[in-house]
Amino acid sequence: MATSIFPGEAPDRPEEECAVFGVYSQTDDVARLTCFGLQALQHRGQESAGIAVGDGETVTVTKDLGLVTQVFDESALAALKGRVAVGHCRYATSGGASWMSAQPHMSAIDEVLIALAHNGTLVNTNSIRADLIAKGVQFRSNTDSEVACQVIGYVTRETHHLTDGIQRAMETIEGAYAMVLASPTALYAFRDPHGIRPLCLGKLPGDRGWVVSSETCGLDIVGAEFVRDVNPGEIIRINETGISTLQAVQPAEPRGCIFEYVYFARPDSVIDGQSVYQARRAMGRVLAREAPVDADLVLGVPDSGVPGALGYAEASGLEFTDGIVKNRYVGRTFIQPTQEMRQMGIRIKLNPLPSVLRGKRIVVIDDSIVRGNTSKQLVSMLRAAGAIEVHLRIVSPEVMWPCFYGIDTATQDQLIAANMTNEEMCAFIGCDSLAFISLAGLREACGNAQHKTFCEACFTGEYPVALPESITKTAFLTKGE
Template sequence: MLAEIKGLNEECGIFGVWGHQDAAQLTYYGLHALQHRGQEGTGIVVSDGNELKGVKGEGLVTEIFTAERMAEVSGKSAIGHVRYATAGGGGYENVQPLLFHSQTGSLALAHNGNLVNANSLKHQLETQGSIFQTSSDSEVLAHLIKRSGFPNLNDKVKNALSMLKGAYAYLILTETELMVALDPHGLRPLSLGCLGDAYVVASETCAFDVIGAEYIRDIQPGELLIIDDNGLRSEMFSVSSTKAMCMMEYVYFSRPDSNIQGINVHTARKNMGKKLALEAPIDADVVTGVPDSSISAAIGYAEESGIPYEMGLVKNKYVGRTFIQPSQSLREQGVKMKLSAVRGVVEGKRVIMVDDSIVRGTTSKRIVNLLKEAGATEVHVVISSPPIKNPCFYGIDTSSKEELIASDKSVEEIRQLIGADSLTFLSLEGMTASLGQQNGYCLGCFTGDYPTEIYPDTLQYYYQKG
């Protein structure tokens, strides 16, 4: 559980299949495995070799893809998307994949990430006659492709991708090929696998496990991978010397059974917990984690400290992920529905509560209160990442800088606000060391040092909204 249940909202998830007779059904299962990455909307576009057809809607995978609707789409290739609205907001028209038809053929695209130059590109395109059908930044790529003067689609796509700035993992489906692209810094995870003779692509490797696919490799930063009936071919549309995978993928976003850049997410989080125990030794009786993403770090803390891990907090699994609700008041009500403290575990005990981050601090305060109301004599909060002081511009909604509690408050001030007996954040060095290497990550939300230029209109939006 991300610390605000949640003040940080997730990115999106994408999944694609080429060369399988049950492409739509496989995409359904793949998207279900990626549901944690977005719950506002979902869609699938399928190609039968002659035309593209799509099904999409606002809601969960199981809600949108009924048996009747899945019967509408069949083919040997497909792409799918689960969405959390960042740039462009919500609405049916923004649910992906976006599908475009023209006299020269159809094209569908699914995007995970956020473009920091989307507004300037939109302005440029509109002055040239483009009319946008959505408010999503993802649509920009389709217009750039269509307006490219290159003679073939591959060159059109590479030229268009080279104009984008920010974080993007794209799947582009036509009647005859599936294109896979990752931004030059590799800010988003994207992996290639196979299922028999078919190829699959997913934001996380956990989606491969669900369908029985075999992992092949990660998509490389700046790579355009083209998959068609002749197989695979790889081309580079850009080369960057700075790789910058989003650190929050390891801290929270990805499922613990996924591997990113060869690193198992559960293992990384467990290592963060161990580092935290070394950096913040506390005399206590039990360690507990805030479900779900903090459990791995809590286990690591318990193992390293020798203090027993106990299930001091229980999540009601029948309640949706409340952080996606449209208002803070609804998110707060969702917290009360979602978590319960286990009195038999925490009563009369000094409790170490492990969480992955603190954003606004409001939910952390309520969880501390839950534990104390259940009889905990002390609640020590330890966070398996450094303080989040800066917005993310790459597809994670960290709200305005003013809403980030650590942007203008000290650790002691935050401790007082949440009512904890102590508060410790993992150091930046401890976090990166937990992954076995110090470089190759985007740490912008912690340090304010971003891997790309941030355009003025984007800065204004994030620093002044709210």
């Protein structure tokens, strides 16, 4: 769950941009299945949700700001009838938070409507937008998803084949993307050449249809069986004649985002053959080996820190405990808080157990530190609950570089690890000791992934997709610069 709750509040975790989901079935209620799929993927974005349905003649969309259950009720779903559906839930990075930026994005190709849902971020949209505007194309928003739609539409008008338009778009756009697209009669799924963002294919029982989802947990909730991941650079098309595939662009070196295993993905998902839960538990075991400490208890920051805490306790021999209670009914809200509520900060979501922590030396396992403000509040809260020592252990390396591939990390001047030494961070946060897992240790914990090369740019500054100067000239300035 996102650490930022209130409007205008900067997150202190890397925030995933969104989730995508798609269904093709001639027998099932595709909108309802998509709604449940998006609920399973809600952790990937809480600012807006939308579903578009193709009924053989046209495409209809319902979308709005809010959680999936706030946007869709029985009457909304009843109005979305068809055989193909795509859905989206969003955490805004490109385009900001507005109804126009909510997805799926609708676009007209002559008389045919299409709906596109996108997880990721494109890095060369400025040049593509300028080129299309020069050709007379008009834009309604500033999202990179609309840029992709307009490229698809421009080429499709020339060739009269939607697959050609998608292929040309994949040859043109650069960055990270996992996309699903609905026409009135077909479902399309496609992924960038590096496979940075996850996307998988599943099949409904009894040959009732096909499902695509950002994570396998989306397949599970609708009873679909996992078939395989969508390959990098591949287009999958599903319609009344069945399923077909096209290697639209040459696949590059696999670079799936390693932070999916650390924080973004649900623990019950499997990405590239690696169980997310088992990876997180292994991270804790590695961290216990790399950064041991003499303490009484180990606890994890709910939810993503808990498997790591179990692994740390297992490897260290220290006792695991539930020392922090999470309020699971607090999500993102558009209700303006009082100043007193803002000052309470993290306590809105997390509350310590003094009866467990009083007089104890504790090891606290968390997934990441971006700005450091949430960690500072957490340590202060644990000390107020009676902990006599607080040792912070992080199951990701130091986040030193911004991400431009669909994650809302800050510019480098706002990343605490890029501007402070470990000792300075420890003093700022107020913990007794602070340690991060090594990059080699993180890779070891994800050792069951089929592809052993990851996107690790937020740790190393090595970006698998080249970045234009318009991005790099401002994003890489530290506080000292």
